[in-house]
Amino acid sequence: MSAQSVLFDAPGPRARRRHAILAAVGAVIALVALYFVVRKMQEANQLQGYMWEPFLTDRSVWRDYLLKGLWGTIKAALISIVFAGVFGLLFGVGRLSTIRPVRWICGVVVEFFRAVPVLIMMIFAFGVYTRNGVFANDINPLAAVVTALTLYNGAVIAELVRSGVYSLPKGQGEAGLSVGLTTGQVLRSIQLPQALTAMLPALIGQFVTILKDSALGTAITYTELLTWSKTLGSAFTNTVPAYIVAAILFITMNYLLSRLAVTVEKRLNRRGKTAGGAHATPAPLPGAAAAD
Amino acid sequence: MGEILSNYDVLAAFWGTIQLSILGTVGAMLLGTIVAILRLSPVRVFQWIGTWYVNTFRNTPLTLLMVFSILGLSFILGIQLNTTDVSSNVFRWAVVMLSVYHGAFICEALRSGVNTVPAGQAEAARAIGLTFGQSMQHVLLPQAFRGSVAPIGSTIIALIKNSTVAQVIGAGEAANLMSTIIENEGSRFSVFLIFAIGFVILTLPLGLLFTSMSRRLAVKR
Numbered sequence: 001m002s003a004q005s006v007l008f009d010a011p012g013p014r015a016r017r018r019h020a021i022l023a024a025v026g027a028v029i030a031l032v033a034l035y036f037v038v039r040k041m042q043e044a045n046q047l048q049g050y051m052w053e054p055f056l057t058d059r060s061v062w063r064d065y066l067l068k069g070l071w072g073t074i075k076a077a078l079i080s081i082v083f084a085g086v087f088g089l090l091f092g093v094g095r096l097s098t099i100r101p102v103r104w105i106c107g108v109v110v111e112f113f114r115a116v117p118v119l120i121m122m123i124f125a126f127g128v129y130t131r132n133g134v135f136a137n138d139i140n141p142l143a144a145v146v147t148a149l150t151l152y153n154g155a156v157i158a159e160l161v162r163s164g165v166y167s168l169p170k171g172q173g174e175a176g177l178s179v180g181l182t183t184g185q186v187l188r189s190i191q192l193p194q195a196l197t198a199m200l201p202a203l204i205g206q207f208v209t210i211l212k213d214s215a216l217g218t219a220i221t222y223t224e225l226l227t228w229s230k231t232l233g234s235a236f237t238n239t240v241p242a243y244i245v246a247a248i249l250f251i252t253m254n255y256l257l258s259r260l261a262v263t264v265e266k267r268l269n270r271r272g273k274t275a276g277g278a279h280a281t282p283a284p285l286p287g288a289a290a291a292d
Numbered sequence: 293m294g295e296i297l298s299n300y301d302v303l304a305a306f307w308g309t310i311q312l313s314i315l316g317t318v319g320a321m322l323l324g325t326i327v328a329i330l331r332l333s334p335v336r337v338f339q340w341i342g343t344w345y346v347n348t349f350r351n352t353p354l355t356l357l358m359v360f361s362i363l364g365l366s367f368i369l370g371i372q373l374n375t376t377d378v379s380s381n382v383f384r385w386a387v388v389m390l391s392v393y394h395g396a397f398i399c400e401a402l403r404s405g406v407n408t409v410p411a412g413q414a415e416a417a418r419a420i421g422l423t424f425g426q427s428m429q430h431v432l433l434p435q436a437f438r439g440s441v442a443p444i445g446s447t448i449i450a451l452i453k454n455s456t457v458a459q460v461i462g463a464g465e466a467a468n469l470m471s472t473i474i475e476n477e478g479s480r481f482s483v484f485l486i487f488a489i490g491f492v493i494l495t496l497p498l499g500l501l502f503t504s505m506s507r508r509l510a511v512k513r
Binding site (some may be wrong): 006007009013019022023026040044080101102110116118121214215217218226240247250251254255 | 331351460
């Protein structure tokens with residue numbers, strides 16, 4: 001609401017009348033749009049009871065398809081966020097190293113993996129794993145998904161770590177040095193704890209990105225929610241409803257996570273635990289999922 | 293590496309990526325601006341519509357949107373964007389879905405730009421007697437646009453990378469060719485390197501440009 005107060009004055013009687021008219025027009029437009037969507041669905045016979053009822057009445061829809069898919073998605077995302085966290089911490093700290101070659105190599109690695117699309121890495125990793133039989137046949141797709149998500153999101157987290165440390169007030173590091181800690185100790189016991197706490201909301205936002213990107217696994221035969229909803233669609237001949245339900249599941253999960261990120265951020269700000277307020281800047285909006 | 297470059301038309305594939313990216317960016321900017329206006333308007337109903345749009349499309353995987361556009365909208369609901377040419381239909385749907393998905397992010401980028409403007413600026417503008425239009429034109433919007441350069445930049449870069457998602461519906465672009473090459477030639481590191489470097493070339497200069505632009509245009513506060 002703060003945005004509103006910047007752009008607009010408090011409405012007077014005339015403005016209020018104008019707003020009421022506009023609101024009515026907006027509502028009509030929205031309803032007309034909804035009507036067209038419903039009519040189009042009807043024309044294509046997509047609103048028939050047998051297509052939608054199974055989601056409420058048939059337990060196997062959930063047990064044999066959607067929950068399996070959900071588990072596939074969540075499993076890949078959870079494994080990836082753990083690995084990405086480790087990767088990000090290592091390379092983020094590496095970029096802060098006092099040794100120039102280490103800093104430089106970590107910088108190149110991070111920038112490279114941030115610039116390459118996840119799907120390109122996924123297709124390549126899958127190709128390598130299947131050709132060389134790196135993992136068991138049924139694990140290869142999962143391994144490829146996790147590899148790609150780890151490399152990309154690890155690079156993003158590395159940037160979060162670095163910018164989190166940079167955004168701390170200078171006094172934090174200087175105070176540590178002046179009481180006789182080494183630069184490594186300062187990083188470990190003063191800067192990183194504060195930076196990591198401050199980047200928690202951004203990290204949750206990154207988890208949303210990972211959940212969404214795990215759907216790319218469908219391109220390399222990893223069976224996650226999107227793949228299972230496609231299978232569901234062919235089994236029950238309700239492709240359109242199946243996709244819509246899958247989308248609702250994704251939206252609900254990600255929306256709740258985004259809200260959580262906002263809550264955590266507010267709580268952190270209120271606690272004021274991070275002296276001087278460190279912010280993990282790469283996330284442009286608090287708690288918002290990045291576009292990639 | 294040379295053999296792959298001579299046997300396959302890598303440049304044409306990247307041209308597809310560039311076309312998708314440019315058209316997608318234009319579409320996303322248009323949609324994003326409209327949704328941002330809705331979300332920033334003082335009319336409650338408009339705000340609801342804008343918020344619904346952003347929450348829906350920001351939280352749906354782009355992959356799902358792409359797959360749905362072809363298997364759902366095109367095949368079942370019969371909404372073809374080109375009735376005669378299948379590959380053109382796929383390409384156009386890819387552009388539409390890229391626009392729809394990233395429009396939500398552009399909207400949030402613009403909104404975050406508006407949020408960087410302190411309330412004192414608007415109050416000062418009114419205090420010296422500027423009308424609503426004048427204060428928008430001369431005081432608020434210029435600052436808001438400068439504040440949203442950086443997030444818009446990162447959205448556009450994400451869009452370029454996300455154009456690869458069109459591979460799942462078989463649009464002619466880089467990731468599509470890459471999976472074909474890997475099918476034929478095996479997963480060679482050189483293949484990965486060609487495509488990875490291609491994307492580094494596409495995104496890195498843009499990233500530097502947007503960073504320097506956002507620094508240069510930043511409003512000193």
